[in-house]
Amino acid sequence: MDPLRLMTRRNVVAGVAASAAAFAFPSPSRAQSGARVVIIGGGFGGASCARALRRIDSKLQVTLIEPNRTFTACPFSNEVIAGLRNIEAQQFTYEKISAEGVTVVPLAAAKIDAQTRTVGLSDGRSLSYDRLVLAPGIDLRFDALPGYDEAAAKTMPHAWQGGEQTLLLRRQIQAMEDGGVVALAVPANPSRCPPGPYERASLIAHYLQSHKPRSKILILDAKDGFPLQRLFENAWNELYPGMIERISLSQGGRVTSVDPANNTIVTDFGNYTPQVANIIPPQKAGRIAAIAGATDNTGWCPIDPVTFASKLLRDVHVIGDACFAGVIPKSASAASAQGKSCAEAVASLLSGGSAEVRTLVGACYNAVAPGYAISQSGVYRARDGMFAEVEAVTTSPLDASREVRGREAASAQSWFKNVTADAFG
Numbered sequence: 001m002d003p004l005r006l007m008t009r010r011n012v013v014a015g016v017a018a019s020a021a022a023f024a025f026p027s028p029s030r031a032q033s034g035a036r037v038v039i040i041g042g043g044f045g046g047a048s049c050a051r052a053l054r055r056i057d058s059k060l061q062v063t064l065i066e067p068n069r070t071f072t073a074c075p076f077s078n079e080v081i082a083g084l085r086n087i088e089a090q091q092f093t094y095e096k097i098s099a100e101g102v103t104v105v106p107l108a109a110a111k112i113d114a115q116t117r118t119v120g121l122s123d124g125r126s127l128s129y130d131r132l133v134l135a136p137g138i139d140l141r142f143d144a145l146p147g148y149d150e151a152a153a154k155t156m157p158h159a160w161q162g163g164e165q166t167l168l169l170r171r172q173i174q175a176m177e178d179g180g181v182v183a184l185a186v187p188a189n190p191s192r193c194p195p196g197p198y199e200r201a202s203l204i205a206h207y208l209q210s211h212k213p214r215s216k217i218l219i220l221d222a223k224d225g226f227p228l229q230r231l232f233e234n235a236w237n238e239l240y241p242g243m244i245e246r247i248s249l250s251q252g253g254r255v256t257s258v259d260p261a262n263n264t265i266v267t268d269f270g271n272y273t274p275q276v277a278n279i280i281p282p283q284k285a286g287r288i289a290a291i292a293g294a295t296d297n298t299g300w301c302p303i304d305p306v307t308f309a310s311k312l313l314r315d316v317h318v319i320g321d322a323c324f325a326g327v328i329p330k331s332a333s334a335a336s337a338q339g340k341s342c343a344e345a346v347a348s349l350l351s352g353g354s355a356e357v358r359t360l361v362g363a364c365y366n367a368v369a370p371g372y373a374i375s376q377s378g379v380y381r382a383r384d385g386m387f388a389e390v391e392a393v394t395t396s397p398l399d400a401s402r403e404v405r406g407r408e409a410a411s412a413q414s415w416f417k418n419v420t421a422d423a424f425g
Contacts (some may be wrong), residue, residue, distance in 0.1 A: 004095065007046045034060070034061050035060065035061065035131070036061045037063070037064065037130065037133065038129040038131075040065045040119065040132070041066065041137060042064055042066030042068070042071055042104075042135075043135060043137050043287075044320065044419065044423050045137075046066070046133065047133065047339070048344045048422055048423045049133055051097060051341035059081050060347070060422045062101070063105060064104050064105065065109050067107055067108040071093075071424065072090050072166075072191070072301045073420065074160075074161070074162045074193065074196075076090060076416055078404050080164060080166050082167050082203035082207040083207055083298060084206075084370060087163075087167060090162060097424065107122045107123055107290050108122040109121060112132070112291065112292035112293075114132075114315070116128075116131070117129050119132065131349070131350060132315060132317070132318060132410060133316075134288065136287070136289050137286050137321045138160075138284065138285065138330070139286050147266075148257075151260070155263070155277075156279045157279070160192065173204060173208075176215065176216055178211075179211065179212070179215055180215050180274070181274040181276070182208070182215065182217050182218070182275070183220060183260075184218070184219050184278045185255040185278065189223065190330065191334075193237070193424070194329065194330075196227065197226075197229050198366070199366040201217050201244055202236065202240070202369065203369070205244055206239075206369045216273060218247070219245065220255050220272070221246055222235040223248065223249055223256065224248045228376060228395060232368065232374070235368040239372070253268075256313045264275055275361050283299075285300050285321075286321075287324050289322050294316060294318055295320075301318040303387060305385070306382045306389050307342075308345060319338040319342045320335035321335060326386030326412070327380065327386075327389055328378070328387040329364065332420060333362045334424055336359040336423060337361060340422075357381065360381070361380075362377065363375060363377040363415060364376050364377070365412035365415055368405075371405070372406065373408040373412045375412070380387050
């Protein structure tokens, strides 16, 4: 059996087993009295958690607070930027979640009082909870890069949160004259989807090769190495020779400031003025996590990896990109797995029991061109207060055929269909 087939089969089996465990979890006795669980954030983690809680026990009063009536997914959004996909394929509503008995509140959470166990909403009302789950995703640290703020993002888009920014970057690339340069500023870790910027560079290169073949891509990187590096670089040499240049941290690639008025990017060793500047700034946990007091000086939320309980707030749990929990990646796959596992832990704790130590599986697919994808998967388990790898991370084989890369691309499509169905129905 070839390595890809083995990896894919293992991930599917593990994922199905995890889902079955979540939905077969016994109904907790205390939850029968109608315990109140409030979830803030309707991304992959929060939505998956809400649905899992209701399936674990329909007597739980589950409320999902999410100001956006439509969720725009980040996985596959690089295909939108490259003109390979419509943004509507990335958008999902909360109607099916609501139909399963979850109360969906289309407002922002404005404050959290962990002492009184209440959440204040943007309209002045408040909700009480027995357990609170924070799934706020990330916020961009506009204060971390001189010259870059929300106003600058209107001309130098980050496109690191799905929606209008995705379309803005797409429009800028389409409007660029042939022979122009697209520059990507990549931050240091931790950040959401670490391989994502390199997938983006790949798919932009595909667009440029087809429509503006004299153009170039410049990656200004605050890191020396990145996930799947050899796989990406081999693919670039094969598919886009001479089109993509990457300047690493040790070569002076770290961006230190930007000048939006002149579209200039400043690095340790030089300045660049590309025709299109995609600035991905450093990140932190979503704003409500800091308001609640769930973040530490890293800007992320420390948790117990068994229960996802905050180490700073009682009766509060944190899942998804916002949490700081060891080597498990900040990805949609990991967030979805965390949401289901957290639901089991919350249900058990509400019944007076204890949470089981569970194994989480995460998979990450990255497209390099249409019909050509690479991937990595990991298996994680709580160890010494953090998530640790319990098996070596499995990656695509370096010397795989185009047929294998094509099968991975098909697997990526299936993965997206499954992970969005798990979260949004």
